[in-house]
Amino acid sequence: MSEDTQPTGASGRPEGAGAVVVGGGLAGITAALALADAGVRVTLLEGRPRLGGLAFSFQRGELTVDNGQHVYLRCCTAYRWFLDRIEGASLAPLQDRLDVPVLDAEAKPGRRLGRIGRSALPVPLHLARSLATYQHLSLAERAKVGRAALALKALDLDDPALDDQNFGQWLAEHGQSERAVEALWDLVGVATLNAVAGDSSLGLAAMVFKTGLLSDPGAADIGWARVPLGELHDTLARKALDSAGVRTEVRTRVTSISLNENGRWSVQVPGETLDADTVVLAVPQREAHDLLPAGALDAPERLLEIGTAPILNVHVVYDRKVLARPFFAALGSPVQWVFDRTDASGLREGQYLALSQSAAQDEIDEPVAVLRERYLPELERLLPTARGAEVKDFFVTRERTATFAPTPGVGRLRPGARTRAPGLYLAGAWTATGWPATMESAVRSGAGAARAALGALGRPRDHLLAFEEAA
Numbered sequence: 001m002s003e004d005t006q007p008t009g010a011s012g013r014p015e016g017a018g019a020v021v022v023g024g025g026l027a028g029i030t031a032a033l034a035l036a037d038a039g040v041r042v043t044l045l046e047g048r049p050r051l052g053g054l055a056f057s058f059q060r061g062e063l064t065v066d067n068g069q070h071v072y073l074r075c076c077t078a079y080r081w082f083l084d085r086i087e088g089a090s091l092a093p094l095q096d097r098l099d100v101p102v103l104d105a106e107a108k109p110g111r112r113l114g115r116i117g118r119s120a121l122p123v124p125l126h127l128a129r130s131l132a133t134y135q136h137l138s139l140a141e142r143a144k145v146g147r148a149a150l151a152l153k154a155l156d157l158d159d160p161a162l163d164d165q166n167f168g169q170w171l172a173e174h175g176q177s178e179r180a181v182e183a184l185w186d187l188v189g190v191a192t193l194n195a196v197a198g199d200s201s202l203g204l205a206a207m208v209f210k211t212g213l214l215s216d217p218g219a220a221d222i223g224w225a226r227v228p229l230g231e232l233h234d235t236l237a238r239k240a241l242d243s244a245g246v247r248t249e250v251r252t253r254v255t256s257i258s259l260n261e262n263g264r265w266s267v268q269v270p271g272e273t274l275d276a277d278t279v280v281l282a283v284p285q286r287e288a289h290d291l292l293p294a295g296a297l298d299a300p301e302r303l304l305e306i307g308t309a310p311i312l313n314v315h316v317v318y319d320r321k322v323l324a325r326p327f328f329a330a331l332g333s334p335v336q337w338v339f340d341r342t343d344a345s346g347l348r349e350g351q352y353l354a355l356s357q358s359a360a361q362d363e364i365d366e367p368v369a370v371l372r373e374r375y376l377p378e379l380e381r382l383l384p385t386a387r388g389a390e391v392k393d394f395f396v397t398r399e400r401t402a403t404f405a406p407t408p409g410v411g412r413l414r415p416g417a418r419t420r421a422p423g424l425y426l427a428g429a430w431t432a433t434g435w436p437a438t439m440e441s442a443v444r445s446g447a448g449a450a451r452a453a454l455g456a457l458g459r460p461r462d463h464l465l466a467f468e469e470a471a
């Protein structure tokens with residue numbers, strides 16, 4: 001890098017040292033766009049050779065593979081704003097109406113397929129018909145689920161005591177059987193929280209279920225990328241950053257951040273020091289801990305107490321089509337969610353399925369051969385057409401620190417965007433957004449950090465209104 005980060009105003013004169021955003025995941029990209037849109041001169045520094053952080057793609061022969069299947073919901077208004085901002089919304093559309101096929105591998109033939117869906121009726125009636133006909137639960141269990149959902153809806157998300165409580169325990173106290181937890185609460189909760197109910201904070205779980213299922217009839221309609229994630233979070237994001245005037249440097253790892261004698265921030269990268277008035281640190285919590293200057297947080301060691309949770313993806317390429325639907329969720333099997341990635345991956349013959357296995361603590365380090373022996377027969381149990389099909393490729397992707405662990409009490413450990421150090425802000429899905437570690441949380445955190453920074457700089461924040469109205 002040769003240029004400095006001096007911004008120039010309408011007069012063409014330098015206007016201070018501008019902003020440096022550290023970390024090119026969704027949080028950092030959002031912060032960089034939001035700052036640049038307000039006229040701040042921004043440099044975005046990313047250690048890896050690409051943008052997108054934890055949501056990225058790579059090449060395996062002719063296949064373009066996502067490191068992990070990502071979905072979002074209609075209620076993820078910040079991520080939807082992000083998709084619009086990078087002109088990628090049409091590439092990651094939402095279902096018209098929530099419809100999740102749920103296959104129970106252990107049910108009798110003819111009773112294996114259940115569905116979670118919604119009608120256009122107002123909340124909570126929008127789910128009533130689907131619940132009443134959900135054949136993976138008994139009549140009594142369905143009635144109890146309905147009562148627990150109403151109790152959940154009545155919880156006050158602003159009550160900090162909720163965060164210390166255990167969601168699994170709360171479900172048990174509200175009459176939920178083990179089967180109801182497996183076939184309904186965990187089916188949704190494990191995929192969104194990356195933890196089973198017994199390992200989850202009631203506050204975060206209530207937030208997810210209230211916002212997704214009990215706020216607006218369409219809130220839980222599911223969206224996912226029909227193109228590789230890299231096309232959105234790297235290619236299109238890069239294009240948006242370029243046209244906003246952000247200078248983006250990949251393969252550029254920040255090694256330290258310190259205040260210099262001019263009262264500005266010195267951001268150190270190999271071979272160079274960048275000057276900045278504003279720094280947004282949009283890196284994972286452990287890296288943030290290591291880079292934060294002394295005194296920036298009251299109790300920086302708390303960042304290290306935020307646990308992490310793994311996600312495993314199992315990728316299988318068959319020589320023929322074995323699944324007719326775009327995706328399904330499974331019960332009675334170690335398989336959790338299965339997506340058809342054929343078109344998105346560029347595969348020309350056969351079918352490519354990606355199995356998304358959340359809260360994968362028990363199998364994240366299993367050898368590929370063990371996982372192959374476990375999952376191929378399971379897919380044959382769930383999908384009869386897979387029995388005669390040839391497996392052309394089988395591989396796995398492992399993200400050991402995919403999300404922060406949403407354990408009870410984690411809320412106290414998550415800092416907000418502002419630090420004690422003037423001009424230094426935090427962003428990342430793990431910061432205090434109120435959301436679990438999702439793309440939504442990442443985008444919200446990036447916008448929050450930009451809002452705080454622009455306020456301190458006395459810069460306009462009106463352009464963030466559109467975002468906040470959407471959010």
Ligand SMILES: Cc1cc2nc3c(=O)[nH]c(=O)nc-3n(C[C@H](O)[C@H](O)[C@H](O)COP(=O)(O)OP(=O)(O)OC[C@H]3O[C@@H](n4cnc5c(N)ncnc54)[C@H](O)[C@@H]3O)c2cc1C
Pocket residue numbers: 022023024025026027028045046047048051052053054055067068069070071072252253254255282283284287311312313399401402403427428429430437438439440441442
């Ligand atoms: C397998 C998997 C499946 C998931 N599924 C979903 C899903 O279905 N729906 C959903 O909403 N979310 C999902 N998530 C979570 C979602 O991907 C993350 O919450 C989100 O992408 C986090 O974004 P971020 O910007 O906060 O952090 P990150 O993506 O971690 O970005 C931080 C960036 O900082 C960079 N960095 C670190 N240190 C430095 C340094 N010193 N200098 C420069 N750069 C540095 C890193 O390289 C990285 O690019 C999933 C995650 C995984 C891994």
